[in-house]
Amino acid sequence: MSSSWLENNTFHFADFADLDRLVSEKERRELTISLCLPTLNEEKTIAKEIIIMKSELMTRYPLLDEIVVIDSGSTDNTMEIAASFGADVYEADQILPSLEKFKGKGENLWKSLFVTKGDIIVYLDADIKNIHHRFAYALVGPLLLHEHLKYAKAFYDRPIAIGKSKVRPTGGGRVTELVIRPMFSLFFPELTQIFQPLSGEYAGYREVFEKVPFPIGYGVETSLILDIHEKWGLDVIAQVDLEKRVHKNQNIKALGKMAFVILDTFLKRIENLGFIDLKKKMYNEMIQYNLVKNEYKADILQIGGIERPPMIEIPEYRHKFSITGKPPGRQKQAMPESSDA
Template identity: 60%
Template sequence: MLDEIVVMDSGSTDRTRKLAREAGAKVYLADDCLPELGSIRGKGENLWKSLYVLEGDIIVWIDADIKNIHPKFVYGTVGPLLEYDHLKYVKAFYERPLVLGERMRPSGGGRVTEILVRPLLANFYPELCGFIGPLSGEYAGRREILEAVPFRVGYGVEIGLLIDIYEKYGLKGL
């Protein structure tokens, strides 16, 4: 199902690049991709620049810091795009544990979503309130639509992509 695995690195000083290469991923430094356009470090830049090096028609992004990574993170986002032509973009969701000191609850994490993002969506984009994980870092989209929307720098990229794709293609495309 996967044609290529790419890690776009912003100059990390840990062993990210080494481990990714050993696992078979192609590794790129964001600063080396499209250097003529400059650099605004952050997640948005890395995602946008990954479009430049990736070749597929369907692009999947999975946050690299997922502790319980599983193939379902990929096929759960790619599957709907393969099955339904009208879909343009798919976001994953999952239970997020809440850690309280020494204790852990199986759900209740994602407080930024619940305290900030959901109320904002309810006021400005109520149609998007059905997305359980609007800030999820696991999503997939068709190349042609990803190349047609702006990428916010930093961590605003997740909500920015969701809103921009919604505005361009409507709820039916999500």
């Protein structure tokens, strides 16, 4: 495994702090940029994200052209608050209403492709407590300043040596270290260089996002990396150190469900790629147990593993964005394939 990717494609947010330069590069290349915040009951944090992004990256530096909130059906005041601070707010179910309706973060991201206008789309989780505009500009920065990069992903720990002998451990959360990293190590060792493949903050070109399928739930981060890597290679991917991120912690059962979905996504992809040959269809139920009044009771969650097709295959999308010609097939390469693929 070559370490050149790690050296060449890993950035720090401070590398992109010159916002005037980013804006001028955006204007020179006549690009538009959308920020999308997928939400489900995020009334405690959504306003802060919108306010800071709007102030710093729209009013003061015209880097973003729109802020779009895609909501999965919040029961709190998320949508009202987001709208009151000037975001364009959509209920996911109301987008492409003729299609079957699903709930999930991946579904929101996929549908955002239909309602946003940007050539570049930045996705940020809406639960970041210490939100700062670097979360957006630092992800857009590599894409604007390095034309070969098409997809930039956030990480938060600093993988640097402190002094001569002290090294701070780096990496992701529990699901990353217990599920994704072992799987990457087994099948795609070069992808282990992506420190936090599950981070919810990334940016990419529309021309990339519209050509890959989106799992409707937690599997979306995994699938994006695997699919982009497969279609265009590792060299189009960058990662950016955003330093500290504070967000709500999930309990182990919630992480278990997340791990289930990610494994489901991962196994299906490596089967399609011919790495493994599953002799039997996988089950689609995550089974956990609770102790209720001295009795163990199964807590079964059906997780369908449903995926949306590449958006470019959706007729309404092709019509809206005036895309002509036949929809590309799933296997067709839309961009030159890299030697890493």
